[in-house]
Amino acid sequence: MKKKVLGLVLAAVMAVGVVGCGNSASSEPNILKTAASFAYASLDVHKEYYGWYTSIYGVSEALFKMDENMNAAPCLAEDAKADGSVWTITLKDGVAFSNGTPLTADMVIRNLQRVAEVNERFAYVADFKMTAVDDKTIEIDTGDVYPTLRNELASPEFGMVDLDATTDFDNDPVCTGPFVISKFQPEGDVEVTKNTNYWGGDVKLDGAIFYYMQEDDPKLLAMQSGEIDCYNSVSSAALTVYESEPDKYNVVSIPGARLQYYILNENTLDASVREAINLTVDKEKIASYLSGTVSAAVGPFNTNAAYGKVTVPAVDTAKAKELLESDGYTLGSDGFYEKDGQKLTISIKYYAARSLDTLALLIQEQLKEIGIDSVLGVEEDPDATYIANSDFDLALYCMIADKSGDPLYFIESTLKDGAYYDCGGFNDDHCEELINQLKFETDTAKRAELANEIVQIAIDDNAFGYVGLFNNTTVLRKGVSGFAENIPFDFYGIDAETTIE
């Protein structure tokens, strides 16, 4: 009897052991660990740029999502159609928040109204007249024709939040994404777990940890020690290390939406000097010097986009010299051009971020080679100094040129007369006319045509020099995929398809 009891106990223990082992093997959490260069104090999707990060964490989703081809593809919304100034947006079936509550048209409207209320950059949305036609359909009357609404609704700040269920917007918003926040340290690390109620189906990861790491070296060391599985914005020094070990790491680098460019001051520089500068600055050489972190730009937009089809003259230093000489400049004994006894010296203003300091030095060297002397001036805050005062001949700047797959934002910010960044005196009546047409043009192909024509005018006028587009460079350990490595926008990260093998 005792033996039987002992046998049963042993069998039970072994069975529990086997089940336990089985569980531990199959329930090994599939957690992605990554590094984030920025961390904010809040997770309020609608405020500031926090929505970029809730989107990267896979927590929030907007009605549309930018895809690899820079199109606003359906996400929570099925479609958006415009009829004059009225847009009709239809939501997808079955979309629900992580608590199971369905997303309704009324909730979408309340979300849009909240964004307008709490985010100054989107205050204009408050002027739109929004109506819920039924549970799944929203009508938005924008007053004037507003062709870019669909693209703008892809901005992560328009991520949908369950406004009734969320009690703490800063720490625990209830959203529709494939992940939910499990641990949030303001301005620190963030942990997310799988949203078991995800409306879009199965989520491959069990969770993810975003370590807040600003410095490049610790990221590289953490990758080498196996403590993180992937990260983006890889520095050129780290890139060399990863590329030397292709069996361990997969590096994906695509031209992004962040543009390095310079503004030529038309009020202080002759047309011949501006043209000579543009014929001299060798973008390919600069991109090669910056070893993989930027791609040489043609215009302000990615050349793959329909609105990125512009042309620039090839580098031709001989022609640049000819231009200067035909304009009365003579080469002095010191190797620099002069006119009326005045040496040709230009003032280059820059700020020490986004490799603009390196760019300033390289441009200075290239100009020196053809006989243009330059003086570098560094400012800590470009917007409050040289952009505001226009006290430069050549000003370097870096900004996101394409924030939602449409050219209007950049064109209006830099080329429209009176725009904050039109600080070099560029003004062209025909260009102005075309910008006004672009503002109201609804046909996508025509918009691209107009945009190309507008940018080409600025290029031909030698008002700007578009130098490089920052590459979105992501490094992934072998077997890791789906970290938005092929999307040229900064505000995407993990999603339901992100996997670790």
Place this chain on the structure above:
Amino acid sequence: MIKRVIKKLFCLVIVLVILSFLVFALLYIAPGDPAEKRLTSQGVAITKEVLDSERERLGLLKPFLVRYGEWLLCIVRGDFGISFKDDMPVAPKLVAGLRNTSILALTSLFVSLIISFPLAIISAIRKDGITDHIVRLFSFVGNSLPNFLISVLLMYLLCIKLNLFPVIASGNIQGLFMPVVSLAIPMTGRFVRQIRSEFLNEMKEDYVIGMKGRGVSCRYIILNLVHNCLGHVFTIVALQIGSLMSGSVVIETIFRWPGIGKLVMDSITARDYPVIMGFVIIMGTIYVVINQLSDILCHYLDPRTEI
């Protein structure tokens, strides 16, 4: 005594008012404003209308004296205000940063003193000997190495080569080890040289020569030397505490230590005036109080020193 304390507190208030006014004025005349920094933090261009509207919301369009007066009134009421960068209350940010920096600063100070004190004494006693040369060489190297280099080298050696620590560690003893060592190495280098120099000066005093001549034991002479040097050492340590408490941005950034140095550097970049001003008030108070404590301590150790 009470009168003296009241007088010191009154002086502290005056110092803080003058300091805050000067810093507020400097921030006011410095280019850049919080609204623009906040709206363009991700490199997205904004329109002038949006910028002006944000400036209005943050109260940046009010005259300088009105803004300073409002801020001062809030401080008197114990309210450090709301951050311009993220609309979060300033006080909890400063408290958290200060707590983390205090842990890091005091631990590294303690480690540095434990190591540098005996090394400096040995080095001074065996002046120009091999031990002295070795200690001086190490203190010279330690003092010369920049913080970021020590941090990255330590990380590479301990985390990658020896696999003793994780690169990502924070909020525990393990996370404290490498930042403490990185801060302690240059600090030890400085302390060794300063304490050694104090010892050597003291060793030239007549009473030491007299004790040696009378055949007093070496241990007794050293004890007297230590006692008489302590005043100067406290002054050196007090000065070091001041700079340590203002944080080490590089160490805090590399080791993900959320201290006050990094908080303030980020706030300066973002022109987050309420956080910067809160920091100035707290650090001003710490500096003044530590200097006063150091003076009092020196007076007790050497009654000839006047407070």
